Amino acid sequence: MKKEIAKKDLYELYVDTVKNRTHIIFRGFWENLDDLPNLLEDFKRVMDEVKSGFTSITDVSEMKPPSQEASQLLVEMKNIADKKGQGRVARIVDKKLTKIVSKRISRESDMGKEVEHFATYEEAEAWLDSFKD
Numbered sequence: 001m002k003k004e005i006a007k008k009d010l011y012e013l014y015v016d017t018v019k020n021r022t023h024i025i026f027r028g029f030w031e032n033l034d035d036l037p038n039l040l041e042d043f044k045r046v047m048d049e050v051k052s053g054f055t056s057i058t059d060v061s062e063m064k065p066p067s068q069e070a071s072q073l074l075v076e077m078k079n080i081a082d083k084k085g086q087g088r089v090a091r092i093v094d095k096k097l098t099k100i101v102s103k104r105i106s107r108e109s110d111m112g113k114e115v116e117h118f119a120t121y122e123e124a125e126a127w128l129d130s131f132k133d
Contacts, residue, residue, distance in 0.1 A: 001017075003015050003049070005045050005046050005049070006045070008039075010026065010028045010030060010036060011025060011026050011042075013042050013045075013046050015050060019129075020053065020054045020055065021050075021055045021056065021057065022050060022055075022056045022058075022081075023056075023057050023059075024056065025058075025059045026062075026063040027063050028063065028064065030066035030067060031067050031070065032069050035070070036073060039077075040073065040077065043077050044080065050084065052085025053085055054084070054085065055086075055087045055089070055128045055131075056081070056089045056090070057089075057091075057125060058090070058091050059124075060091060060092065060093055061094035088114045088115070088127075089114070090115075090117075090118055090123075090124035090128050091115060091116070091117045091118065092117075092118050092120065092121055093118070093119075
């Protein structure tokens, strides 16, 4: 069962404590950090709800490539998740450019975890559920 942590115009954050999984939706254009005043605090609240080894579904299919400044916030969030012990990540992508930016953020945050990209939420969920860690 998903629990809502934050629901804003540019992002939504949920957690499923039964599956130990985060559900994150990013949308729109992130021009600067002023557009996202509470994102980092909201994300830390999500991290408080999960245990090490948690999996993540991140939907960036409605997100435009963010500015460099906003991209750094995503890298910071990824590093926080890695420190918490994030496991596999399923990303839902639709736009080719967004997928390229997503891969760059993964690379810049020294992501050592397995990440796959999917076209639908159902595919992402099924992939994560297929692992019996």
